[in-house]
Amino acid sequence: MKIVILILLIPFIQSCSKSSDVRGYTIIDDMVHSPAYEAFSENSLTPDGKTMMMPVKGSIARGKMPHPYSESEADALRAAEELQDPFVETAATLSRGEYLYNSFCLSCHGDTGEGDGPITSKKFPAPPSFKSSRVRSFNKARIYHVITAGFGDMPAHGSQLTIQDRWYLAQYVKKFQK
Numbered sequence: 030m031k032i033v034i035l036i037l038l039i040p041f042i043q044s045c046s047k048s049s050d051v052r053g054y055t056i057i058d059d060m061v062h063s064p065a066y067e068a069f070s071e072n073s074l075t076p077d078g079k080t081m082m083m084p085v086k087g088s089i090a091r092g093k094m095p096h097p098y099s100e101s102e103a104d105a106l107r108a109a110e111e112l113q114d115p116f117v118e119t120a121a122t123l124s125r126g127e128y129l130y131n132s133f134c135l136s137c138h139g140d141t142g143e144g145d146g147p148i149t150s151k152k153f154p155a156p157p158s159f160k161s162s163r164v165r166s167f168n169k170a171r172i173y174h175v176i177t178a179g180f181g182d183m184p185a186h187g188s189q190l191t192i193q194d195r196w197y198l199a200q201y202v203k204k205f206q207k
């Protein structure tokens with residue numbers, strides 16, 4: 030009997046290795062040894078032959094929400110209706126809005142939003158005053174849309190300002206109309 034137990038123990042003892050760096054004998058090694066591929070190496074298993082594959086079509090990068098509205102009036106109206114400011118207006122968001130306005134908008138729109146910024150005297154068409162009845166009628170979402178997509182001579186700023194900063198700016202621009 031003892032000899033039978035000893036014989037049965039042999040595989041267990043065999044499967045232990047002396048060195049902790051080396052795997053012992055594995056009886057069924059189905060998924061034990063997974064190959065580690067280098068991120069930029071070739072790979073015969075992926076459709077495009079690269080280990081790090083391209084993102085799936087339609088993937089959205091973090092912080093880069095698509096803005097599916099063109100500059101057209103119809104799209105501007107749609108944006109005004111469909112978009113909503115997700116940020117609560119506070120002294121801090123307005124102060125950030127002011128800082129951004131001074132950096133990105135003041136050169137054309139002027140320090141009081143009258144559309145008389147320093148650049149307008151240099152043959153650049155003057156923007157309308159934020160107090161004009163047209164801009165007064167815009168809600169925050171429409172201002173966010175103009176900042177993101179641009180309008181006529183006004184360049185789009187979607188690629189240079191984060192979503193959050195664009196909403197803070199929209200909040201701040203509304204303050205000129207008070």
Ligand code: HEC
Pocket residue numbers: 130133134135136137138148154155156157163164172175176180181182183184186198199202
């Ligand atoms: C390079 C100059 C320039 C800069 C910078 C600029 N704007 Fe404008 N903006 C304009 C001009 C010009 C117009 C008028 C466009 C037209 O009627 O063709 C305009 C129009 C607007 C309008 C009214 C759009 C409409 O539909 O009537 C808003 C709102 C506005 N800008 C906000 C901003 C904000 C906020 C910023 C800063 C992120 C900014 N603009 C930066 C030149 C500029």
